Amino acid sequence: MLSADHAGHRTPVEQSGRAGHAKPGSLTRRFARGPGTAGDGAVPGPRAVPAKTLRITRRLVREQVRSLGDRLVEWRTDRSLRFTDADRFGHELPDRKEMLRRAWHYACFNRIEGDYAEFGCHGAFTFRMAWHAMELVGTTARLWGFDSFAGLPEQVDRRDGHPRWMAGTMATSVERFHQLCARAGMTPDRYVVVEGLYHETLQSHASDPRPGLVAVAYVDCDLYSSTVDVLQFLETRLRPGSVIAFDDYFCTNPDGPSGERRAALEHFATSTWQLVPYVQFGWAGMSFVVEPRGGPEVGRPITAGP
Secondary structure, eight states: OOOOHHHHSOOHHHHHHHHTTOHHHHHHHHHHHHHTTTTTTTOOOOOOOHHHHHHHHHHHHHHHHHHHHHHHHHHHHHHHHOOHHHHHHTHHHHHHHHHHHHHHHHHHHTTTOOOOOOEOOOGGHHHHHHHHHHHHHOOEEEEEEEEEESSSOOOOOOGGOTTTOOOSSSSOOOOHHHHHHHTTTTTTTGEEEEEEEEHHHHHHTSSSSSSSSEEEEEEOOHHHHHHHHHHHHHHTTTOTTTEEEEETTTTETTEEEEEHHHHHHHHHHHHHHHEEEEEETTTTTEEEEETTTTTTOOOHHHHHHH
């Protein structure tokens, strides 16, 4: 048996174990608790999350993501329903451009012979679009631009009436027109400009140059009286399959259809041609494919007019 003095005074080896040198049993117990557990100076690590807590957390995250997605869809829907200032006339030129692309693709695919004739050339917007569409499909047809280049003429009677069509408006000078054509890459040998009022330049006795057959015609002269002159001029120059487009077809006044639409309805009621709807463009434009009235008869050749 150890004495009391010996029991209260440990040997150096025993004291060293008390000072920090672990006993064999204590080392086993410490590592048995695993890394990162508290106690004995170890750094605390992540504890295992209960399964129930994980399920609740995942459900909340899914609900938040779904809610955020729903709000994003609503925001995008709200934006898509609104109009901006650019939407007021933002679709007019792209629609017109696409119509001309289709018309010339159709004409070339079906080998519709003839040139491009435009009546009303303000700003050369449509004229340049037609040029680029013709270049796209590789046709060598010529372009014809008919305009007074002094703006709209005076209204003749009530059939010309419309609050938007004022004499002298929408004027582009001939010099400016040629500049715009040159900027588009047109050479003088590919297009012809005929300057003057239609009741003078489109008459059969006029000395101005004029196309033979017309594959695609674009009518943008607004007034009824001007459109009457244009359609009489085109009557013998259209051929089966020609495309005729009216820039202001869906315009009206208190008396009913106005301008181009009224003239077209009257002219083609007695014409040798009938109109088949083709492509609508913008809010006011409409194009048609021209066919012989009554359709072709087997064994009878189709002519381009009387």
